[in-house]
Amino acid sequence: MPDGTDVDYDGLIPNNVDLNHDLVVRRALETWHPGYIDWWNDMGPEGFQQALVYLRTAVSVDPKGWAKFDYVRMPEYKWGILLAPGVDNRKIPFGRHKGEPVWQEVPGEYRAMLRRLLVIQGDTEPASVEQQRHLGATAPSLYDLRNLFQVNVEEGRHLWAMVYLLQKYFGTQGREEAEELLRRRSGHQDTPRMLGAFNEATPDWLSFFMFTTFTDRDGKMQLAALAQSGFDPLSRTCRFMLTEEAHHMFVGETGVARIIERTCAAMRAAGIADATNVGAVRDVGVIDLPTIQKKINLHFSLTLDLFGNEISTNAANAFNASLKGRFREDKLTDDHELLGDTYPVLRCVNGAIIEQQVPALSALNMRLRDDFVDDAAAGVGRWNKVIERSGIEFRLALPHVAFNRRIGEFTALKADTEGRILGDDEWARAPDKYLPTTDDNLYVTSLMRPVRETGAFAGWIAPPKVGIDNKPGNFEYVKIEES
Numbered sequence: 125m126p127d128g129t130d131v132d133y134d135g136l137i138p139n140n141v142d143l144n145h146d147l148v149v150r151r152a153l154e155t156w157h158p159g160y161i162d163w164w165n166d167m168g169p170e171g172f173q174q175a176l177v178y179l180r181t182a183v184s185v186d187p188k189g190w191a192k193f194d195y196v197r198m199p200e201y202k203w204g205i206l207l208a209p210g211v212d213n214r215k216i217p218f219g220r221h222k223g224e225p226v227w228q229e230v231p232g233e234y235r236a237m238l239r240r241l242l243v244i245q246g247d248t249e250p251a252s253v254e255q256q257r258h259l260g261a262t263a264p265s266l267y268d269l270r271n272l273f274q275v276n277v278e279e280g281r282h283l284w285a286m287v288y289l290l291q292k293y294f295g296t297q298g299r300e301e302a303e304e305l306l307r308r309r310s311g312h313q314d315t316p317r318m319l320g321a322f323n324e325a326t327p328d329w330l331s332f333f334m335f336t337t338f339t340d341r342d343g344k345m346q347l348a349a350l351a352q353s354g355f356d357p358l359s360r361t362c363r364f365m366l367t368e369e370a371h372h373m374f375v376g377e378t379g380v381a382r383i384i385e386r387t388c389a390a391m392r393a394a395g396i397a398d399a400t401n402v403g404a405v406r407d408v409g410v411i412d413l414p415t416i417q418k419k420i421n422l423h424f425s426l427t428l429d430l431f432g433n434e435i436s437t438n439a440a441n442a443f444n445a446s447l448k449g450r451f452r453e454d455k456l457t458d459d460h461e462l463l464g465d466t467y468p469v470l471r472c473v474n475g476a477i478i479e480q481q482v483p484a485l486s487a488l489n490m491r492l493r494d495d496f497v498d499d500a501a502a503g504v505g506r507w508n509k510v511i512e513r514s515g516i517e518f519r520l521a522l523p524h525v526a527f528n529r530r531i532g533e534f535t536a537l538k539a540d541t542e543g544r545i546l547g548d549d550e551w552a553r554a555p556d557k558y559l560p561t562t563d564d565n566l567y568v569t570s571l572m573r574p575v576r577e578t579g580a581f582a583g584w585i586a587p588p589k590v591g592i593d594n595k596p597g598n599f600e601y602v603k604i605e606e607s
């Protein structure tokens with residue numbers, strides 16, 4: 125049932141790609157499976173592998189009812205291969221091959237380029253699990269603990285998604301890449317993950333919520349661009365991954381919103397009107413808004429680096445080859461080839477930030493980044509509504525795209541969060557002013573104490589408005605005593 129919506133759960137690897145009749149790939153995946161489980165046991169959530177967790181598992185790819193919820197021990201989670209249904213007579217929507225029927229096999233001349241895209245995408249998935257593996261120890265509630273684990277098992281499944289494509293379409297090389305994906309480690313000195321943000325630590329829950337707000341949103345943008353691909357199996361894989369990704373961003377955005385809500389409520393209760401009076405706010409045991417702003421500055425700027433260089437021939441080549449499109453390519457009304465078009469790009473010229481029109485094809489990373497910034501700004505707007513409703517005078521904002529960059533045009537630029545160029549003295553003070561300091565991190569860490577009673581929440585975060593799967597407030601999302 126290759127294009128079906130139901131998933132075959134009979135074998136070791138649940139799938140809707142008819143693995144039963146694809147013995148070579150099935151065997152390759154079954155051979156890879158034990159290494160994956162070893163990786164999960166070594167690098168997955170620490171300390172909770174035997175706990176019963178109320179997880180959703182994909183049982184179908186039908187948008188109306190693809191998930192079922194039940195208690196599962198994480199190593200027994202049904203990781204599988206799920207592709208969104210094929211679209212009849214789908215045509216390639218962009219690039220040199222626009223209008224041709226989509227490919228079901230990889231065109232020979234694009235093998236290397238496609239493999240690289242799959243490997244980069246695949247590498248981020250286990251990386252994020254590794255980054256988050258210690259967070260279970262300090263979860264502010266069972267609800268949050270369950271959400272962390274949901275995100276983790278689904279990132280694991282997203283690794284399976286890329287590994288399936290590598291194993292099925294790239295032969296021996298694909299199998300080697302699949303092994304390498306299990307071998308690299310986030311933050312490891314000798315075998316790090318491929319992209320910068322995936323080697324950073326996620327030391328506390330505020331960082332986790334920022335990561336899932338911003339970095340998972342990069343995931344959304346990149347997957348949306350790959351979902352347009354002329355290589356149909358990639359398009360279908362990414363379309364289904366996007367349905368799972370939405371929950372990860374929900375976890376992040378509502379997590380930060382709940383922290384803000386609690387902070388504002390505690391400030392009101394204590395009669396603190398000045399949000400910048402950090403000492404007074406910390407005295408009542410909540411996270412001050414300036415620290416939340418600094419975490420935004422950090423995670424947003426780290427995530428911008430994931431879009432690569434503003435001007436990129438790799439991006440132009442991938443678009444020309446009809447492998448990686450733009451965000452919502454199918455909704456755009458231009459010619460989808462961009463050969464004579466230009467796009468405005470912020471560049472660093474003689475130490476200043478100026479806008480230049482450049483060939484649209486080479487500016488595709490920038491364009492996707494712009495779409496990301498708009499999407500992220502809407503999220504910050506929703507956080508500000510929470511502050512506004514509490515009557516407190518403080519607004520959060522995204523920093524300027526030139527701030528704190530390690531990839532692209534602005535790497536060498538000394539810009540602040542407003543995009544102003546700083547002198548050497550101001551620049552030396554900038555990290556403490558705009559990014560979390562050791563003190564800030566120590567304070568946040570001091571709040572990270574586990575709360576494991578059903579229905580209870582740590583004092584620095586508000587409960588959610590609704591439970592997962594509409595469960596009531598006192599629902600036992602994780603049964604820890606089963607471990």
Ligand code: BYC
Pocket residue numbers: 241242244245248249252279318319320321339340341342343344346347429430431432433434435436437438439448489531
């Ligand atoms: N770190 O031409 P350029 C997710 C390299 S997140 C290190 O600008 P390109 C998730 C680049 O590789 C989404 N190196 O690059 C979220 C290139 O090297 P080579 C992940 C970097 O290719 C949360 C060179 O610099 N998916 O799913 O246009 C939890 C020249 O650069 C970096 C994807 O990213 C960096 N940040 O753009 C879990 C989609 N940036 O080849 C999961 C696939 C650039 O010259 N990837 N370099 O040796 C791509 O589309 C692109 O490769 C990139 C980079 C957007 C990453």
